[in-house]
Amino acid sequence: MTRRLIGIGNPDRGDDAAGWEVAGRVTSWDVSRLTAGSLSLIDLWDADDEVVIVDAMKSGASRGTVVRIDAITDRLPQGQFSSTHAFGPAAVVELARTMDRLPRSLVVYGIEAGHVDHGAPMSPEVIAAVSAVAEELQHA
Amino acid sequence: MNMPGERREIAVDYLARVEGEGAMYLKIDGGEVTDLQFNIFEPPRFYEAFLRGRHFAEAPDITSRICGICPVAYQTSAVNAMENAAGMFVGGQIRELRRLLYFGEWIESHTLHVYMLHAPDFLGYPSAIEMAADLPDAVTNALRLKKLGNSIMTMVGGREIHPVNVRVGGFYRSPTKSELRSLVDELEWALATAEATVALVATFDFPDFEMDYDFVALHHPDEYAITDGRIVSSSGIDIDPTQWPDHFEETHVEWSNALHANIIGGGSYYVGPMARFALNGKQLSPRAKAAAESVGLVPGESNPFKSIIVRAVEIVHACETSLEIIGSYEPPDPPFVVVEPRSATGHGVSEAPRGLLYHRYDIDEKDLIADAQIVPPTSQNQRSIENDLREYVSGRTHLDDETLTWQLEQAIRNYDPCISCATHFLDLTVERTAAK
Numbered sequence: 001m002t003r004r005l006i007g008i009g010n011p012d013r014g015d016d017a018a019g020w021e022v023a024g025r026v027t028s029w030d031v032s033r034l035t036a037g038s039l040s041l042i043d044l045w046d047a048d049d050e051v052v053i054v055d056a057m058k059s060g061a062s063r064g065t066v067v068r069i070d071a072i073t074d075r076l077p078q079g080q081f082s083s084t085h086a087f088g089p090a091a092v093v094e095l096a097r098t099m100d101r102l103p104r105s106l107v108v109y110g111i112e113a114g115h116v117d118h119g120a121p122m123s124p125e126v127i128a129a130v131s132a133v134a135e136e137l138q139h140a
Numbered sequence: 141m142n143m144p145g146e147r148r149e150i151a152v153d154y155l156a157r158v159e160g161e162g163a164m165y166l167k168i169d170g171g172e173v174t175d176l177q178f179n180i181f182e183p184p185r186f187y188e189a190f191l192r193g194r195h196f197a198e199a200p201d202i203t204s205r206i207c208g209i210c211p212v213a214y215q216t217s218a219v220n221a222m223e224n225a226a227g228m229f230v231g232g233q234i235r236e237l238r239r240l241l242y243f244g245e246w247i248e249s250h251t252l253h254v255y256m257l258h259a260p261d262f263l264g265y266p267s268a269i270e271m272a273a274d275l276p277d278a279v280t281n282a283l284r285l286k287k288l289g290n291s292i293m294t295m296v297g298g299r300e301i302h303p304v305n306v307r308v309g310g311f312y313r314s315p316t317k318s319e320l321r322s323l324v325d326e327l328e329w330a331l332a333t334a335e336a337t338v339a340l341v342a343t344f345d346f347p348d349f350e351m352d353y354d355f356v357a358l359h360h361p362d363e364y365a366i367t368d369g370r371i372v373s374s375s376g377i378d379i380d381p382t383q384w385p386d387h388f389e390e391t392h393v394e395w396s397n398a399l400h401a402n403i404i405g406g407g408s409y410y411v412g413p414m415a416r417f418a419l420n421g422k423q424l425s426p427r428a429k430a431a432a433e434s435v436g437l438v439p440g441e442s443n444p445f446k447s448i449i450v451r452a453v454e455i456v457h458a459c460e461t462s463l464e465i466i467g468s469y470e471p472p473d474p475p476f477v478v479v480e481p482r483s484a485t486g487h488g489v490s491e492a493p494r495g496l497l498y499h500r501y502d503i504d505e506k507d508l509i510a511d512a513q514i515v516p517p518t519s520q521n522q523r524s525i526e527n528d529l530r531e532y533v534s535g536r537t538h539l540d541d542e543t544l545t546w547q548l549e550q551a552i553r554n555y556d557p558c559i560s561c562a563t564h565f566l567d568l569t570v571e572r573t574a575a576k
Contacts, residue, residue: 012205035208039252043287091269098272099279118186 001048001104005029005137006041008055008089014120015063015113018130019054021122022109025134041092045103054133055089056126057110064125065112066133072106109133164548166529169573171537178526178552191512196222196481196503197308203499203514204306209252212245212297213492214514215306216367217499222308224382225486225503226479229368233472234310238367240320240465241296241306242490243458246366247330248289249493250413250451250458253556254341255282258448261550262344278340281333285455288326292462295319310476320466327466331459335431338452342435347547350442351528354406355415356520358491364416364423364457366491372419375406381489384498390515401520408523411495412555413450414441425464428457444528444554451556481507492517494556518557525555 007023010016023033029052032044045051057067059077069076075097076090089108096102111133114123122130167175187206191199199218204211216238223230255278256268265271272279295315298305305311358365359372372378377387390399403409417424417432421439424432432438432453437446483505489498495517502511532551536544 010205010208035205039256039283039286040290042283043290091267094269095272095279098269099276119190 001050002046003029004032004045004049004051004103006032006034006044006051006053008034008041008053010035010116012118014115014117015111015122015126016056016116017122018056018111018113018126019109021127021130022054022111022134022137025130026137028138028140039092041089042096042101045106047101047103049103050105051103052107052109052137053089053093054109054111054137056113056116058113059110061112062125063112063114063123064129066129067110067112069108069110070106071108072102076108164529164552166533166548167573168533168537173530173533173537176526176530176533178522178529188512188514191501191509194509196225196501196507196509199499199501199509199512200306200308201304206514206516209249210245210492210494210497212242212293212306213490213497214499216242216490217488217492217497217514218501219306219308219488220368220381220490221486221488221499221501222481222503223479223486224488225484225501226481227484228309228477228479230310230477233314233470234475234477235367236465236469237296237311237314237472237475240462241293242366243462243465244289244292244296246289246458246493247455247462248286248293249556250455251282251285251289253493253553254337254448254451254455255279255285257556258451258550258553259341259344261546261553262341262448281337285330285333285337288323288330291326292323295323307476309479310472310474312475314471314473314475316471317469320469324463324466327459327463331427331456331463334452334455334459335427338431338435338449338456341448341452342437344448346443346445347532348443349445349532351444351524351531353410353414353418353442353524354403354408355418356403356409356411356496357415357419358489358496359420360423362423364420364425364461368490371489371496373403373409374418375403377403381498382487384487384489385500388498388515388520390519399515399519400522401515402523408527409520410524411517411520412447413454413493413495414444414447415495416491417441417450417453424453425457425460427460428453431456444551447554447556494518495520518555521555521557525552525557528554 005023005026007019009018009020011020020033023031034040071093076093111126111129165177187203191202194202199222200215203214203218206214260268260271263271268279305313355374358369360369370378371381379387387404388401389404390401393400418440435449437449481503483503485502487500489496497517498515500513501509504510528551529548
């Protein structure tokens with residue numbers, strides 16, 4: 001059993017960097033960072049792994065809002081995690097569920113993005129959320 | 141059914157499975173297409189501006205971040221351009237490693253598109269998730285093929301997304317013979333699976349639809365061009381990549397913030413697997429050629445919906461040629477040649493999974509990038525996409541909105557439009573008005 005943290009995001013696109021940033025700050029897990037092409041997600045875990053995915057989301061909540069979803073018990077809202085990625089994490093998780101390839105434990109953190117402009121820095125609200133999620137995972 | 145005088149609008153939230161940001165507006169007036177606009181929200185040349193003032197050697201790393209699906213294409217066109225500016229051409233085993241890395245990207249990208257994006261359109265599934273429930277073996281094969289592409293990219297490129305091992309002049313480190321040989325068994329499996337993929341997708345129902353395209357692709361005298369060559373077209377262009385600006389131009393159109401490319405004095409053109417197959421099909425690897433022939437696919441095919449078969453044929457070619465490269469591989473030592481920059485303009489092209497990718501850089505006397513131009517394949521195909529959609533709708537305005545929307549999405553996906561180099565979500569709006 002391995003504890004795997006997967007951060008998804010584009011470090012060049014403002015708040016879309018959130019998941020990428022969280023993964024960069026946590027040292028107590030096996031860490032992977034993905035930009036696009038997140039169909040590769042399904043290859044990043046084994047059946048008995050404990051997995052956490054962190055990604056930016058667009059749900060309409062105020063920027064910096066953090067949601068935590070147990071993806072083993074609950075389906076991920078499609079569309080919300082599509083962000084700028086080719087095959088969105090929600091789609092990959094549901095594909096894995098269909099194909100019986102989910103890990104033992106899978107929790108998804110979504111950090112609400114404000115802007116995803118190319119070359120822009122993350123907004124202060126998202127930076128604060130990144131710090132909070134990273135802190136929580138570091139000591140989990 | 142639309143009643144006379146009725147006016148309806150259909151808005152689809154987004155076109156799932158086309159990667160990127162875009163929108164399409166279509167106006168049908170009394171059965172006639174009176175307006176059609178395909179709009180791509182291209183990152184407005186952010187990276188071209190970002191590159192100015194950067195050291196020439198940074199271009200491969202920076203441009204690889206433009207697209208998570210085809211980073212190798214961006215790196216290859218960038219290193220080609222920088223080596224061209226320095227008056228150099230890098231061949232031998234370094235070039236072979238570049239081809240192998242690029243084939244990894246073709247396998248990964250084409251598999252994603254064929255199985256996970258386009259096949260659900262043909263088979264009537266809203267997405268690959270629903271398709272996986274009915275066809276688990278096909279999706280399992282797709283994931284394994286795609287993983288092999290990733291493995292090649294990791295082995296040669298250092299990591300699968302935004303490979304870090306690529307530099308101007310070659311690589312930071314060359315893989316050992318035994319590292320590459322570890323890919324052979326999986327490549328043998330992939331080759332057979334890719335052949336089966338050709339047979340599978342050739343059974344799909346294809347709309348009766350053909351267009352007269354001007355195909356544009358790289359051409360190499362000895363191989364199915366991917367990393368370098370001359371730029372050729374079915375209308376007779378045959379030029380060195382340095383002559384790109386003399387024959388192609390980018391123009392703004394009112395409804396799109398992406399630039400549309402044209403042949404100067406010509407018009408729209410078509411880049412990608414269909415173009416490569418049309419212009420270079422005789423140079424495919426033996427089993428790829430046989431796979432195409434076995435399903436009756438002939439170079440010059442002009443039904444864009446059959447691009448899914450061509451992509452599958454190119455997966456066969458990529459697997460077979462990768463095995464050939466690994467079989468005769470000798471690690472280059474050192475893994476790079478020293479490239480001395482000079483104040484000059486460099487042009488670089490390569491065949492991204494979606495088609496020709498052109499880079500131009502002006503290098504100043506301090507070895508910094510003074511100006512950059514990047515022309516992604518999706519920008520080059522935009523006019524062809526619009527032409528296809530206009531023609532396709534013209535014969536099918538009788539279809540109900542739902543069917544029409546589905547088929548138009550499928551028609552756009554023929555081009556495998558790319559992610560942040562072009563599109564993210566597509567808002568498709570069909571507006572119908574009755575004839576006055």
